[in-house]
Amino acid sequence: MNAPNRTTHIRLTSHPEPGNAATRFxxxxxxPTAAERGPIIASTTNPADRNAIGAHGGSYSVYRALAISARAMNPSQRPDLTNTHPTAELPPQPQWFEPGKIVSLDPFGHRVAQDFGGLIGEGVDIRPTIAVTKARLNLPEILAAMGAHRLAADGHILHASGDISVTKIAVDPVWYLPGIAERFETSETELRRTLFEQTGGMYPELVTRPDLKVFLPPIGSITAYIMGEVSAITDPKRRVACRVHDECNGSDVFGSDICTCRPYLTHGIEECVREAQGGGVGLIVYNRKEGRALGEVTKFLVYNARKRQEGGDSAATYFERTECVAGVQDARFQQLMPDVLHWLGVTRIDRLMSMSNMKYDAMVQSGIEIGERVAIPPELIPPDASVEIEAKKAAGYYSPEGAPGDNALKATVGRDLDKF
Incomplete structure (x- = not known):
């Protein structure tokens, strides 16, 4: 049984001490190097070592607290990083050191044991924020593509079973607050105050510790899936196919037909496999931003508002209903999205499986060259998803046939609630 938590004293926050360094790290x-940059330390085993606000694990940090409260986990437990090193080489890229290029993740997050092994051996609790492993994916849509002879097994990238060999990367968010503020064209002080207030005062050090510039926010992570050789991403002679996908649990996992999310995701995976088989590389970036980062409860409320409005679920009022419920049409704000691409060393995407003007603009404005933009094939659009896709085309999404007119938007109406 683990010892109970201390209950005699609670320290609500910390303050910088005049005349003393903010932290010894x-x-x-x-x-330009990990040693010069310094480790990111957000663990709680030794508060004096902390040089970042927040906690490791993103949104799962709360579950760790529950495990400790239930005495199922020792709060002093440190991870044994033996044999956890990356399964693929992801060396430093020029973008890692270009001012303002990467501000929402730790470029050295996968190299903790390699770069800071000495400090870890001395007892400093430094933890990875990125993990790299290998996996196989198996999707019915890929098996269907093989059955239709659009894809064929090669025994290396795509197997006869339909398995796809991938390098899989998990990335927890690590925010450099001055850089985040600059991306969103606000001041660091305003950003810190708003983060503090709008999380119910969850992180007082955002306000009391302006000397701490790094924040590990309690939000979802990023997963990248690479098909083909990882080194091909930075080889200018080899092509890159990519889809950047924002989470949609209802469609991605359960196949809900009110949106195009899963069909576009699996189409992107198919195109990535094809590119990798042709000697290039395929890249899927999966961002945890459920319901346009508004959350699933809000998303389902919007669904009801859309279906019950006068005239039915119309493409003409698609975004209006979201704004009425949520106060904003979209909270994903793609300004931070390109960071993981820069971390991987992406400078050009030859085939981008995305119609989103927001994602495209964010990539191009950050310096990534885009070759071909690939729209979702019409036959993959589910019956009730025409409302979504037509509304998005009208709002600026890329479409080879152009944006629909007002009459077409009004004529595009989804399924009634009593027909589910």
Whole structure:
């Protein structure tokens, strides 16, 4: 049985001490080496070592607290990183050190044991924020593509069973607050205050510790799936196919037909496999931003509002209903999205499986060259998803045939609630 938590004293926050260094492990974001940049320390085993606000694990940090409260986990437990090193080489890229290029993840997050092994051996609790492994994916849509002879097994990338060999990367968010503020064209002070207030005062150090510039927010992570050789991403002679996909549990996992999310995702995977088989590389980036980062409860409320409005679920009022319920049409704000691409060393995407003007603009404005934009094939659009896709085309989504007119939007109406 683990010892109970201390209950005699609670420290609500910390403050910088005049005349003393903020921490014995200062962070120099953008420095040319891991040693010069310094480790990111957000663990709680030794509060004096902390040089970041927040906690490891993103949204799962709360579950860790529950495990400790239930005495199922020792709060002093440190991870044994033996044999956890990446299964593929992901060396430093020029973008890691370009000012302002990467501000929402730790570029050295997968190299903790390699770069800071000495400090870890001395007892400093430094933890990875990125993990790299290998996996196989198996999707019925890929088996269908093989059955239709659109794809064929090669025994290396795509197997006869339909399995796809991939390198799989998990990335927890690590925010450099001055850089985040700059991306969103606000001041660091305003950003810190708003984050503090709008999370119910969850992280007082956002306000009391302006000397701490790094924040590990309690939000979802990113997963990248690479098909083909990882090194091909930075080889200018080899092509890159990519889909950047924002989470949609209802469609991605359960096949809900009110949106195009899963069909577009699996189409992107098929195109990535094809590119990798042709000597290039395929890349899927999966961002945890459920319901346009508004959450699934809000999304389902919007569904009801759309279906019950006068005239039915119309493409003409698609975004209006979201804004009425949520106060904003979309909270994903793709300004941070390109960071993981820069971390991987992406400078050009030859085939981008995305119609989103927001994603495209964010990539191009960050310096990534885009070759071909690939729209979702019409035959993959589910019956009730025409409302979504037509509304998005009218709002600026890429479409080879152009945006629909007002009459076409009004004529595009989804299924009534009594027909589910």
């Amino acid at each position: 200062p962070i120099r974001w953008g420095a």
